[in-house]
Amino acid sequence: MWNSRITKRYLSVLTMLFMLFSICTPIFADETSTSTTEDAKVILTLLGTSDLHGATNSWSYENDKDYGNVGLERVSTIYKTIKAENPNTLLLDVGDTIQGSIMTDDLYNSNADEKQPMIDLMSFIGYDAMTLGNHEFNFGTALIKKFEKEASFPILSANTYYKEDGSNFVKPYVIKEVAGVKIGILGLTVPSIPRWDGPKVEDLRFEHMAKEAKKYTKILKEEEKVDVIICLAHAGLETRHETDNSDAAKFIPEEAPEISALFLGHDHSQVNTVINGVPTAAPVAKYGQANEVARIDLTIEKIDGVWTVTGNEISHIELANYDPDSEVVEYGKKYHETTLKFLENTIGTATADFHPASEVPGIPEAQIRDTALIDLINDVQLEVTGAEVAAAALFKPTSNLRKGDLNFANVFDIYKYANKLVGVDVTGAELKKYMEWSASYYNTFKPGDLTISFNENIRGYNYDMFAGVDYKVDVSKxxxxxxxxxxxxxKPITDDQIIKLAINDYRYSGLKGKGMITNDPYFNSDPNTLRSYIKNYIEEKGTITPKTDNNWELIGYNWDKHLRETAIEAVKANSINIPQSKDGRTTNVASLTVKDLQAAGLVTVDMTYVVKYGDTLGSVAELFTVSLESVIEANSFDNANLIFPGDKVIIPGKVHDDKYNTYIIKAGDTLGNIAEMYGTHYEKIAKFNNINNVNLIIEGQKIIIPSN
Structure with missing residues (x-):
């Protein structure tokens, strides 16, 4: 018989060993069961940024102002807040990240000795992955390889390859494990980059995004055995550049339905949709730099031993609703202060504003007539390249060189892209084709329009205005x-005439890709930017005065002056608005019309008058106190002097002013007592309102009381 003390000690040891064995031994789920437990369910939160465009913070260096609505400092606060709520959170970026600010473009992207600020702060914040956008290639592939080494997170692009050996330019994907779930993160880049940065990417080829997505999802599922695939595609939903739809992200879920979540960018438009079962999101970039974070929450459950996405939810988070992360502010302080110091130097003085105030608020003058602002840019291009003709666009509707001292921020304001300058020989036929392509920016003018408007499908940066030539743009055609x-x-330009043309490298690549021009450049400013030449030009002049040569004009439009003035005043009073595109990136996409004034209650509706014996159009116009020209235009008469009794004449709507009163018929009213009330005659009211039966008026009917 054992000693009781030994027995107790032995049992105690056995108990401890059993407990230890229980802790160390995994408990396997029953693979034949379809039920789940709390331990087999994961909520994965995905945060996607895109089109940050060099915004480490929300300071607008060109405007010397903090708008408090963009930047990595606020992204970090959102990330920390959400990760504290759910540790299973990934922070991802969809490209167009390292370009777009004075800090990035003009200080650090060309400095091999300093870290790229955006990449450095993203590493500090803790990003999990980033895919390349088209603007990452603006500064050449060497910069990409540089910041790829600096980043603590992987840089991705599955559809970008070296031409020479077919190897991947950067990693196609990365695999992460979160709460036991194996996640593949795939990167894709809009393949149109050779159109814009051709010489910088000559050693690369860009493949069809959807086809590459299909290829790599198969690899991730079959070879890498991932449970969930997240795709980051720097592209818009619809095709914008390629005839084979290789740049349209909407086809990615069609080709690769195994994807569990898709983040987009490039178009600066908010996306919140599900395509072929795949939740798809993108943050909006209203101000040129993203002011949202896109969020996708995935519910992932283990069913029959397999992690399966059983639910998803898409939302968007506004950066303006969060304060900057103080730690990121402190970490990025060196970059911010260096940029502010760079802008302290005055480079010249403007004696007056170079961009006139808009006659119609919301319609920039520099896109409807020649201005000193565009002429200055074109003058610089002509001088540097020795060209005969130059072309430039208004990149931002509010761009201006304002009266007073100027610094580099003012240059950035009028030329926001880090384009290089190109000089190229073109034929007269090529120049005409280019100019026609540019002039398609305008909507065709129609009778009744009171403003000139822009094609919703063409970005403002794709409308060039030309110097060195004289021309007219007929918007009626x-x-x-x-x-x-x-x-x-x-002298008229002949088709076979050779002309020296100065344009930026983005436009050159685009035109050559479209087949509009064929020659190689005789001048290329790379690595110097056009901005640097504008800066040098202002410094050399010291004092600059707005000058406009008025070498081009719009024609083919005609409107009633009084109605147009009413429309302008209505816009100023916010009674009517200048139409914008759905994504907010293009303003003035439809003309204001007489119908807009009618809908706002600012003019009467058109009326019909039956011509009587002895009438002339002049007497009819006088009767209704409208201009003869507006009556002729409203009726499209072939011969305004040839009208007959019984003809119906449209009387165009009249502007409401203090000469006219609107009256709503009440029960018991007659035209006689209404006329007496306003000191006029009932027949005049009847004629003015086209009332055929003076005894037939209806309660609630609105009539106009003409002046006495």
């Missing part, structure tokens, strides 16, 4: 037939 009276040095 269809696109492709609008450039008239085109001359160089006072």
């Amino acid at each position: 269809p696109a492709g037939n609008r450039i008239i009276d085109l001359t160089l040095n006072g």
Whole structure:
């Protein structure tokens, strides 16, 4: 018989060993069961940023102002807040990240000795992955390889390859494990980059995004055995650049339905949709830099031993609703202060504003007439390249060189892209084709329009205005037939004439890709930017004065002056608004019309008058106190002097002013007592309102009381 003390000690040891064995031995789920437990359910939160465009913070260096609505400092606060709520959170970026600010473009992207600020702060914050956007290639592939080494997170692009050996330019994907779930993160880049940065990417090829997504999802599922696939695609939903739809992200879920979540960018438009079962999101970038974080929450459950996505939810988080992360502010302080110091130097003085105030608020003058602002940019291009003709665009509707001292921020304001300058020989036929392509920016003018408007499908940066030639743009004609009276040095341009043209490298690559021009450049400013030449030009002049040569003008429009003035005043009073595109990136996408004034209650509706014996259009116009020209225009008469009794004449809507009163018929009213009330005659009211039966008026009917 054992000693009781030994027995107790022995039992105690056995108990401890059993407990230890229990802790160390995994408990396997029953693979034949379809039920789940709390331990087999994971909520995965995905945060996606895109189109940050160099915003480490929310300071606008060109405007010397903190808008408090963009930047990595606020992204970090959102990330920390959400990760504290759910540790299973990934922070991802969809590209167009390292370009777009004075800090990035003009100080650090060309400095091999300093870290790239955006990448450095993203590493500090703790990003999990980033895919390349098109603007990452603006500064050449060497910069990408540099910041790829600096980043603590992987840089991705599955559809970008070296031409020479077919190897991946950067990693196609990365695999992470979160709460036991194996996650593959796949990166894709819009394949149109050779159109814009051709010379910088000559050693690369860009493949069809959807086809590459299909290829790599198969690899991730079959070879890497991932449970969930997240795709980061720097592209918009629809095709914008390629005829084979290789740049349209909407086809990615069609080709690769195994993807569990898709983040987009590039178009600066908010996306919140599900395509072929795949939740798809993108943050909006209203101000050129993203002011949202896109969020996708995935519910992942283990069913029959397999992690399966059983639910998803898409939302968007506004950066303006969060304060900056103080730790990130402190960490990025060196970059911010260096940039502010760079802007302390005055480079010149403007004697007056270079961009006139808009006649119609919301419609920039520099896109509807020649201005000193565009002329200055074109003058610089002509001087540097020795070209005969130059073309430039208004990148931002509010761009201006304002009266007073100027610094580099002012240059950035009028030329926001780090484009290089190109000089190229073109034929007269090529120049005409280019100019017609540019002039398609305008919507065709129609009778009744009171403003000139812009094509919703064309970005403002794709409308160039030309210097060195004289020409007119007839907006009444269809696109492709609008450039008239085109001359160089006072002589019409012939199709076979050789002309030296100065444009930026982005436009050169685009035109050559479209087949509009064929020659290689005779001048290329790379690595110097056009911005640097504008800066040098202002420094050399010291004092600059706005000058406009008025070498081009819009024609083919005609409107009632009084109605247009009413429309302008209504816009100023916010009674009517200048239409914008759905994504907010293009303003003035439709003309204001007489109908807009009618809908706002600012003019009466058009009326019909039956011509009587002895009437003339002049007497009819006088009767209704409208202009003869507006009556002629409203009726499209072939011969305004030839009207007959019984003809119906449209009387265009009249502007409401203090001469006219609107009256709503009440029970018991007659035209007689209404006329007496306003000191006029009932027949005049009847004629003015086209009332055929003076005894038939209806309660609630609105009539106009003409002046006495």
